[in-house]
Amino acid sequence: MTEREPELVLCREVAGRASTKQSPSGVAALAALDRVGPPAGHAMLQETMEVLAASQPVPAWHAAGPHRPVGAWCAADVWDSERVLFIDYDGPIPHTLMAHIGEVGGTLVDRLALLTPQAAHAWEATRGEGEVPMPLLEQDAAEALVDLAAALRLTDMTWPRPDDEDVVALRALAWARCRDHLPDWAEHQPLAQGERARVLDAFAQAGAPAAEEAETARSLAELFLDYAENYLSRGPLCWSPGQIAVFLGDWLPRKTVLDQAHRALLPAVLKRWVTFALTERGVPTPWIAPVVAAVEAHTPAFHAAFDDEEGAWGPAKQIAAALAARDVDLTDRDAVDAAVRALKAERLAQQLMDHTRPPGP
Numbered sequence: 001m002t003e004r005e006p007e008l009v010l011c012r013e014v015a016g017r018a019s020t021k022q023s024p025s026g027v028a029a030l031a032a033l034d035r036v037g038p039p040a041g042h043a044m045l046q047e048t049m050e051v052l053a054a055s056q057p058v059p060a061w062h063a064a065g066p067h068r069p070v071g072a073w074c075a076a077d078v079w080d081s082e083r084v085l086f087i088d089y090d091g092p093i094p095h096t097l098m099a100h101i102g103e104v105g106g107t108l109v110d111r112l113a114l115l116t117p118q119a120a121h122a123w124e125a126t127r128g129e130g131e132v133p134m135p136l137l138e139q140d141a142a143e144a145l146v147d148l149a150a151a152l153r154l155t156d157m158t159w160p161r162p163d164d165e166d167v168v169a170l171r172a173l174a175w176a177r178c179r180d181h182l183p184d185w186a187e188h189q190p191l192a193q194g195e196r197a198r199v200l201d202a203f204a205q206a207g208a209p210a211a212e213e214a215e216t217a218r219s220l221a222e223l224f225l226d227y228a229e230n231y232l233s234r235g236p237l238c239w240s241p242g243q244i245a246v247f248l249g250d251w252l253p254r255k256t257v258l259d260q261a262h263r264a265l266l267p268a269v270l271k272r273w274v275t276f277a278l279t280e281r282g283v284p285t286p287w288i289a290p291v292v293a294a295v296e297a298h299t300p301a302f303h304a305a306f307d308d309e310e311g312a313w314g315p316a317k318q319i320a321a322a323l324a325a326r327d328v329d330l331t332d333r334d335a336v337d338a339a340v341r342a343l344k345a346e347r348l349a350q351q352l353m354d355h356t357r358p359p360g361p
Contacts, residue, residue, distance in 0.1 A: 007172075011041035015048045027052055031062035036176035067091035069177075072144035073120040075134040078287045079240035079278070082110075084134070085144050086120035087177070096120065097170075097177060101151045103233050104242030109148075109155045112170040132287065142181060149178035190229050191236065199225065199236075199280075206276045216261050220269045227251065228277075237277040241294035244274070248298040253305035263306070267299045 003009050011033050018026030027049060034045040049058050067089040076083035085099045096119040100111040123136045152175060155167070191199070203221050204214070228236035231251065232243060248270075258266065271292045278288045 005038070005040070007038045008041050011037050011045060015044055018052065019048060022052055022056055024056055027056040028059050031059050034062065036172040038179070061092070064092045067093075067095075067177075069141035069145065072139045072141040073123070073136050074139045074144060074147075075120075075123055075136045077132045077134045077240075078283050079132075079243075079291070080234040080238045081240035081242055082134075084123070085139075085148055086115075086123070086136075087141060087144050087148070088117060088120070089177075097174065099148050099151070099174065101147070102242075103238075104240065105246050106158055107151050107154045107233050108158070109151050109167055109174075111166040112174050113166075114170065114173075132290075133284075145178040145181040146183050148174065149182040152178065153182065188230075191225075196225065202280075203273065203276045206279075207272050213265060216265050217269045217272075220262060220266055221273055223256065224270065224273050235281075237281050239274045239277055239291055241290050244270075244291060244294040245298050248295070248302040249305060252302060258306070263303075266302075267295055271295045 014026075014029050014033060018030055030045050030049050030052075034042055034049070037045065049062075068091060069087050070090050071088040073086045074083055075086075081104055082100070082102045085097075085101065087097045087099075089095055089097065094117040096115040096117060098111075098113045098115050098119065099109055102108050102110050120136060123134075127134065152171070190196075200218065200221055204218060225236060227247060228239070231247075232238045274291045274295065275288055278291060279285075
């Protein structure tokens with residue numbers, strides 16, 4: 001976890017061990033790393049194999065031609081919260097590389113597998129009746145490899161899961177296939193002000209609340225849109241049951257300060273918001289219902305976590321709540337800065353008093 005180039009370090013260590021204690025398995029390990037390891041290690045591995053070739057033959061499969069992508073397909077669910085990539089390869093052993101990518105809580109490769117050639121064509125037959133639609137669409141192979149590379153990079157950064165064989169067993173192979181297609185980091189592109197205003201106005205018109213609730217509903221919609229722009233990786237309108245669970249059960253209680261009016265109105269406005277957002281995306285009506293139902297299902301967890309100051313609140317929310325309790329205008333930066341300094345001084349003084357207070361009888 002602390003190495004900046006762990007794969008290259010592994011290649012060096014294997015090369016050193018294979019040179020010190022020569023064996024057929026050591027040369028085979030060098031040959032395997034040469035095929036799937038990082039480009040920076042190829043020259044070192046090949047030079048080591050040349051030295052060892054005099055006493056230990058290099059496996060014949062090392063000289064086999066490369067496997068090249070010849071087709072790709074993608075199956076994404078109606079909410080764009082998960083997708084399955086199928087990339088067909090020719091070469092010595094034709095096969096399909098499959099990757100399951102989830103978007104709930106961040107982009108993660110959940111599973112990798114090697115399947116028989118043209119496995120994508122059997123996809124529809126594997127879907128059970130009543131399952132969330134995931135239609136299979138043909139895709140450019142290069143685009144699929146870009147998608148896979150970007151997802152693998154995020155997976156390695158956020159959740160290595162060293163014991164998950166569904167990823168670890170084929171991770172090096174998948175990286176070797178897509179490393180050359182790794183894209184640059186995409187810059188965050190927030191909605192333009194005009195588009196943001198259009199979305200909020202369209203939402204207000206889609207189901208106008210009572211006049212006395214209009215302002216509260218509008219501010220909640222702005223909160224939903226702010227969250228979606230920053231945390232829904234496939235787009236600000238891509239809500240799903242899983243995204244609702246994360247939003248209500250984790251992010252909202254941990255990050256936000258809401259008054260009683262906002263808390264009371266939030267479940268109803270969120271149901272209207274996801275209905276509006278998914279309708280805007282063209283999601284069929286039957287598949288909007290599970291997302292609305294998820295709001296109902298996770299609202300109790302939201303209320304419980306929202307009131308759990310010690311267990312669920314983040315530091316920023318704790319400070320914001322303390323300032324709100326003192327009637328500090330959170331939109332006045334000077335007032336907020338002064339109040340935060342006073343709050344820190346009070347907490348430091350309290351800590352000193354607790355530390356110096358003599359023990360009780």
